[in-house]
Amino acid sequence: MLPLLKLPILMLNRVLAHLNVFELVSLSVCSSRCKSRCMQFRSSIKMKKQIEKFHVEFLSDSSKVDINFYPSLQQCLNFELKKLVEHSDDLYMCIANGLYISRNWSPNVKHIGHDISATWLWKFRPIVYYSTDLAASTLTWVRFLSDLFSAQPTSLSLIFNCFNTEEIDRMMDCHCSVTNFEIDSDSNRGVDQKLALSILERQNATKELKISLRPTNETFQFDLNSFRNIPEFLEIGYSFWVKWEQVLDLRSNANYILRSNFSNVHFKDLIEKWKDGWTPKWNQIMIEANEILDIDSWINDPKPNNACVQVSIQSEISVWSYHQKRISHNSSGQIDCNGYCGE
């Protein structure tokens, strides 16, 4: 028997420094005393700074918890929480309320090569099982990892219509401080607009906000300027409900408006406004239109062709713009990219 936990804290820390992050989690689930010692080891400022991203993702019947330590450590943890089909004491051990791991708990390890140097990234992908309540079990596991690594989730992704209002409330209360937020919906289930809007109003994303939900009701509307914070990046996955005036009034630095209903008329309006001296609050926007755009016809200046052209926006300021034209194919069909970028 190895009485490891009897070691003074500084000596124990030196031993724990030889373990990888998954082994540290394995040790910490053994007992509350083990967890306490591992927490002490991870509680230094240097250790806390090692965590680059702490992502929680609630899916329809499972969830994911990712903690990325790269580049401070060449390791990352990718937990997947799956439903325990049939409990057996011989096969699984309970580690917390409603949470189980297999008795031979070991992760699927993936080695990722790095382009710049010869280092490798070790991705540990263990499975944790929940017995009944996915939301509660995930929150328990996230809290356990938060305690262990002295870090809070930075990113939350949620398929919101797979959970009831009470569960959503718990998730939002626990993770209201995440800087990256994504709301998505399961296309096989109905979308509760009121709940979706309440989530959008409660989230506090400052870096990245993705609204990937697909409203089933044509009357769905949301004031994009009613967010608590202005995210640096905004992506709207199904934007048919977004009005053109809302696009012009977006305040995020970069915006992706996908699957929109906008057509040539709207983009021509954009060019006209631009030429008249209007300046948007955003610096970058990408819009997927629902028809092929003929950008060249909106610009009266000499037609560029993969060349630099001078476009007069204001009487005293000249802006150099670059014409871009590209056709690509994917599983959904052909994408015609045609546009200008200025400097």
Add this chain to the structure above:
Amino acid sequence: MSCEEPTTSPTPENNITVVSSDGKEFLLDLKLTEQSETLARLISNFEYDRTDVKKDPVPLGNITSAQMQKIIEWLQHHRYYPKWEQNDIHYSTSFTFETWVEEYLNIPNNEMFELLNAANYLNIPRLFSTICRIMASRITGKSAEQIRTVLNIKTDVKNDVYTGIPIQEDSSSSEDGMSEISLSPSPPPI
């Protein structure tokens, strides 16, 4: 890594005497003491490396004669090794050790713990680091259940109603017959 070990016997000019907690005296070559930062600093402070300075025996109150014997064995084996440099530990994929080291540390756990304390007290980084690595190797690659077995932790789970986190008492504290090790400062508050 192995180094040639020329046989040299300490002479009064190039050695000091250390005294273990049970009163046994050991004659130590100054060359060997370079591996111990504690002894090296002491020798430097008292200028024991000068031949014209009277060298009083150095009491080592925290180290028994058995431990001192074991440490001298380590120091002699690593006499001609390059100076130890501690690298940042990221992720070591292997826990392989020299055959000599494996044999040297093939001792009961309680002796290894005492040796670790002694290495810490005398500040012998290569020995200290090696024992830490040996201890880590007993856990690494093992499942939680196997770790529980190695550390002799009871497996009954009582869930905390509030947090849902298991409350367990591991039983490794008294069953190994070891007393609490108290060389390091108290752990800082969380």
